[in-house]
Amino acid sequence: MTMQKHITCAAAVLCIVASTAAQSAERIALDGGGWLSLDKHALLLTDAAGKELARLPMRAKQLDVRSASGSGLAVVLDADTQHALPIRVDIKRGELTRLAPLPQQPFGVEGLCLFRDQQGLDFLFVAAKDGQAEQWLMHGAAPQLVRKLSMPLDAGQCTVDDARHTLYANEEGIGTWAYEANSEAAPARRLLKAGARLPAGPAASPAVVVEPRAQTMPVARLGDVADDPAIWVHPQDATRSRVLGTNKKQGLMVYDLQGKQQQFLDVGRLNNVDLRQGVNMDGKAVDLAVASQRDDNSVVLFGFDADGKVAELTRFATGFPEVYGICLFQPRSGGLDVIVNDKGGAFRQFRIARNGGAWSSKLAREFKVDSQPEGCVADDRNERLFIGEEKRGVWTLAARADQPVARKMVLAVGRDLHADVEGMAIYEGARGAYLIVSSQGDSSYVVLDAAVPYKVRGRFKVGFNLAEGIDGTSDTDGLDVTSKNLGGPYAQGMLVIQDGYKRMPDGPQNFKYVSWEDVARALKL
Structure with missing residues (x-):
């Protein structure tokens, strides 16, 4: 040419x-x-x-x-x-x-x-x-x-x-x-520039390519709108499970497993979302979701009915001037903690409670990283918290609020992980847990053991599914994963990934559904 x-x-x-x-x-x-x-x-x-x-x-x-x-x-x-x-x-x-x-x-x-x-x-x-x-x-x-x-x-x-x-x-x-x-x-x-050479950078391990199995309907607005998903599993019929997705301009979307939008909650600018099921609150098991709300810098608490219909329950002030990321931790001893951060690097951990139908939150712990964080995820089984510092990497520390906040670097930005470090989720498999991290800088996803020595198991990208007319994913903010059997291609679980650029044709952002079986096969997990 x-x-x-x-x-x-x-x-x-x-x-x-x-x-x-x-x-x-x-x-x-x-x-x-x-x-x-x-x-x-x-x-x-x-x-x-x-x-x-x-x-x-x-x-x-x-x-x-x-x-x-x-x-x-x-x-x-x-x-x-x-x-x-x-x-x-x-x-x-x-x-x-x-x-x-x-x-x-x-x-x-x-x-x-x-x-x-x-x-x-x-x-x-x-x-x-x-x-x-x-x-x-x-x-x-x-x-x-x-x-x-x-x-x-x-x-x-x-x-x-x-x-x-x-x-x-x-x-x-x-x-x-x-x-x-x-x-x-x-x-x-x-x-x-004249005479310049393209920067080589550290040689990353090769990323395999998997195809999405489905995609959600696009969000209602153009631009950087969709951000973070969370998966709710129907307790009686997993094929009727739901995917929650935040809309950074308007509120919360709720999709079915075919990607069709079932609900939209106009609750303001939500950034990150997380959920837990079967949480004991005031003697009753309930399913709860939380989201970081950037209009009033609050935590929004949502509840689910038996069919997965979502409704807002209450809001808690965070005290942050610019709330950002959020995740949940369910201790083995019971209860529910919300971990929320701001763009300055500060984290606050709140204990959520309900008494006589009234919800409350109590600050239990504070800690800080040196630069902007966002994504975080808790490993409930091992009571470990993983937090992402966007330009530096992934840290881990004890998840319990009564434990020291000493942290250890799990995966630094460099060979396999490219800034920004974004969404994180944990796949709880029968043979161990895996941490999945969005490597936004090269639109890939890193899979590593969620336990010492935190071995990197591989990297993957999401490409085109030509048969279904679905494009791949890129510039991903948030993601979530479940190991529950959701039926069909999701018998070993499902990964939901936010797509920063909707292609074929260009359009508003959406979320892609990926079979965990496809990821496990590609990475030989």
Whole structure:
């Protein structure tokens, strides 16, 4: 893939990419042997010895291809119509086959390039002279629009480094811009300075890819709205369980296991949510949820009826000027504690009680970390608390309020965990407990033992489920997990993950449902 004329090489690695692309723009070697060539009259497929296998007459330019074992996807730009033309390449059969074209863009295509992601899916970027651009998924019966994005004016052509999942485009007189090519990523770019090299950073363990099984209906508003989920398990029929999700602008959503919204509680700007079931309060077992409310800096307490219908019970003041994250702890001795934090790093632990139908809260403990926290989760069985300091990592300390607040670093930001450290949840399996942490910086999820020595078991990402038309997850804030048998694909439990960027097509945020069995199989747990 050639870059625009007068390209400014902003990084040594990019100069290599651009130079190599320029030399092979009319003739590209196929992985596994053979060549694909484009001249003024046709696209040619030849074997390794140069013997012609197939020819497609066309007037086109800007050839790009992704192949494996001699077959794959090619794309060219029709010189007459300015349409992107996808072509299936099969060197074993000696065939070049035109595929379904992209629908007509509302702009003239000036540049295009292909990208193959970690999941093995092929995407096509198309760009216009005025900076308009789109990313298309090139699988199935027809291409699907994944997202719209902006590129430099007059960028013309582009190229993608699959290994670094980075899209490069040149802006004449300015330099070369680098974009995250993964469609789930934030629409950000960085200018590569002349002579600079891309930062290598610590080599992380590879992340496997799992597919979501379902997704919730999108939230009602655009922007950064959805944040944190919690899973309520129906005591008689687990298939009728519910997923709670916070709406940072409005309140609390309640979904069923198919992702259909069943309730919306307009209770103000909720950030994090957590719940416990079968809590003994004033001699009665009840199911309770709590959420951090950012309008009045309070803790909102919710109750459930027998069918999972949610209602607000009361609110407690936190005393914080800017309440943020929240989680629950159910001690073995009984009762219920709420752990809440603020953006300054302070934590407060309250004991919740009920007497004669009246709810109360009592401050039981305070402690602090050095910078902004948010996510936290308690391991009730072992009475351990895990807290996330967004830029530093995951800490653990005793969960009981009558214990010292000395903490230990469990997993630092670095090789496997990329800031911000966000949502956390604990999977209580028969063979032990696992801590799942949202590594927001690279849109992955780290799984580690929830007990000493806190061994990292692996990392995973959530990719596309093409059969169900569901996109993956990225930029995740909150997540939750249960080991309860919810039926169907969730017989070993379910993981619910907030998706920061809804794709295919672009839209309001939502939550994705992931089978724990899929995660366990992928990570060999």
